[in-house]
């Protein structure tokens with residue numbers, strides 16, 4: 307058995323383990339159905355050559371076997387489909403849970419299009435495979451039953467058949483290894499295609515504005531990828547078809563051989579040969595079905611390999627990051643008075659041909675209730691510092707202390723629940739996630755305060771629309787963070803998309819109002835006109851932090867333009 311096949315078997319067995327009872331029942335029912343089909347054939351064959359004609363015993367046997375065939379098939383179909391669907395559901399849940407619990411660094415490193423292809427396409431390939439598995443299992447049982455009957459009829463003729471089947475299997479095995487290559491190339495091209503799909507959806511505007519890029523995207527990327535998929539897929543299928551044709555040729559060669567024997571045989575032997583040919587012709591159906599499933603096996607094997615890679619990649623969940631309220635770690639609800647970064651360092655891996663970005667060592671102490679601005683040049687490390695502060699990135703060295711106590715992994719998830727964030731690449735959920743006792747009415751009040759009440763309302767705990775301008779969407783995100791009532795708020799260039807008037811409202815009304823409520827605000831800002839609003843300001847340049855002592859003096863309030 308090849309390494310791939312044993313790997314596939316191991317994975318299948320692992321996936322089947324929780325459903326072993328239904329799977330065993332379905333397999334036994336399928337086997338019974340297959341064997342009953344073979345026995346039906348034997349019964350028919352026997353009655354055709356019987357001198358006693360049709361007896362009650364024969365009719366009873368026929369009916370019993372027919373019922374077993376039918377009921378076994380139904381149980382096998384339903385059982386295997388149920389097991390297949392449960393496996394798919396558990397794969398989907400398992401992978402989603404892994405992605406939800408993986409460290410952000412891993413999510414950022416694994417490209418989204420690869421993740422989507424695995425989650426959608428690979429799981430759907432396995433779903434198709436499990437759907438066809440029931441028919442495959444029954445076909446195997448029918449084939450084995452027929453083989454047993456053929457062996458009983460004539461061991462010599464059976465031996466000839468087995469040699470032919472063995473030769474056919476060798477050809478199919480060879481086709482499988484060749485076909486796998488084609489399917490593997492197909493799968494790589496599908497990854498690329500997914501990437502191009504994202505580009506034509508997310509880059510729709512840009513592609514309309516740039517004809518050469520649009521044409522290049524269509525002809526050199528999408529058409530090239532789809533062409534590669536067709537060619538590689540067909541390459542795989544052609545090899546399988548050739549092996550199939552070889553198998554069929556062998557099959558008819560054996561039948562031809564039997565016909566020659568039949569013409570020379572004595573009359574009692576002729577009955578045996580006739581029966582043998584009848585069964586052999588019947589078994590061609592299930593045999594073809596088994597062989598026809600091999601390309602699907604090959605594709606399912608590749609899909610499983612990709613899913614295993616994805617699963618392996620996200621195999622080290624963040625400690626304490628739970629998906630179950632009952633197992634929430636410590637630290638939630640603890641009033642945060644100070645957060646201290648002590649000699650904290652972090653580095654990204656070096657990009658190809660470039661230098662690694664290193665942040666730190668950073669020493670920073672944040673007091674509850676203050677407004678801290680993080681400023682500095684693009685690429686200076688502001689967002690990276692925020693991610694470290696939020697515990698989204700783990701420091702390579704140094705310590706984060708909360709209320710003077712080092713932040714341990716099991717407190718991390720609880721610690722993060724004290725923050726509400728709006729990143730520059732934030733995601734706007736349309737449902738409001740409110741703590742108990744806060745009514746959407748409260749949200750309506752904030753919609754008015756943020757001047758978008760005429761566009762959006764709250765209905766059934768959701769915003770009625772998120773189809774708004776960029777600046778308005780950000781105001782909606784601000785409402786989320788506001789009504790959630792979390793004590794620490796993090797804004798990554800929140801005001802960048804706001805008009806001058808609302809920018810003023812944000813810095814001179816909203817931030818002071820939040821401070822007055824006792825909230826701590828950490829804001830990345832390039833708006834030097836409003837630096838005076840901060841209690842403290844730090845600047846990052848090339849990963850190094852410096853504290854500015856000019857917040858109250860250097861940037862005096864400016865009149866609104």
Ligand SMILES: Nc1ncnc2c1ncn2[C@@H]1O[C@H](COP(=O)(O)OP(=O)(O)OP(=O)(O)O)[C@@H](O)[C@H]1O
Nearest residue numbers: 414654655663683684685686687688689690691846
């Ligand atoms: N996911 C990543 N993988 C590798 N390197 C990264 C990644 N994100 C950021 N970097 C590197 O880290 C540096 C700091 O990035 P960061 O986003 O913290 O900068 P910033 O100060 O927030 O910039 P901006 O003002 O442009 O938002 C960048 O120069 C970039 O080279």
